[in-house]
Amino acid sequence: MKKVHLIEHPLIVHKLTMLRDKHTQSKDFREIVREMSLLMAYEVTKDFPLKEIEIETPLATTRQKVMSEKNVVIVPILRAGLGMVDGFLSIMPNAKTGHIGLYRDPKTHLPVEYYKKLPMDVLDREVILVDPMLATGVSIVAALNKLKEAGCKDIKLVVILACTEGLEAIHKVHPDVEIYCAGIDEVLNENKYIVPGLGDAGDRLFGTK
C-alpha cells in the first residue's frame, strides 16, 4: 500500500483553516484553493528526476541540474477539481490537462461518467488526479477506474481534505495510488459530507448552492 502524504506545512495548515471558515467568500475560497494547490504541487513533485546540463554563468561554464522532462497530465474531477488546476499549472506550465466528469445516479447512488477527455499521449504521462474532497471515495475510485481502463499506470491523487473512510476506500481498490492531502477529518455526516470539513467545495468555489 502506498503512503498517504499529509502535508502539514504551516502555510498549508493556515490556508486550510481559512477554507474551513464559513465566512470565507467564493473569491477568497477560489484563491486559497489555487494557492494550496500550488504549494501541494511542491510536495507532489519532490521525487521528480533531475538531469545535469551544461550552462554558462557570467563567470564560467558549469554543469548544473534541471528537472528532466517528466510528462505530466493534471486531471480534475468535474467540477470542484477545476479549482485546483491553475495552482498546479502555475508551477508545471508544460503539463497537459484532462477532465473526468461524474455524477451520482439518484437511484443507484453509483457514479456515472458524463465526460472524459484525456490527452492522446496520456500513457506516456504521470497522472495527477485532483479533487478538493475525498469523502466516501466513491467518485474518486470511479475516476481511478476510468484512468486505469484508459491504460494509465503512474497515478497520484491530490485532495485538499480527506476523511478516514475515503482513504480506506482508495487503499482497498487502488493500493498503488499515492495520496497527498492537507488534512484528514474523522467523520462523515448522514449526507456524506466531511465534518467538520469545509462544506460543499464546488458550491463554495463557484458561488452556487
Ligand code: URA
Ligand atoms: N464533497 C464536498 O464538496 N464536501 C464534502 O464534505 C464531501 C464531499
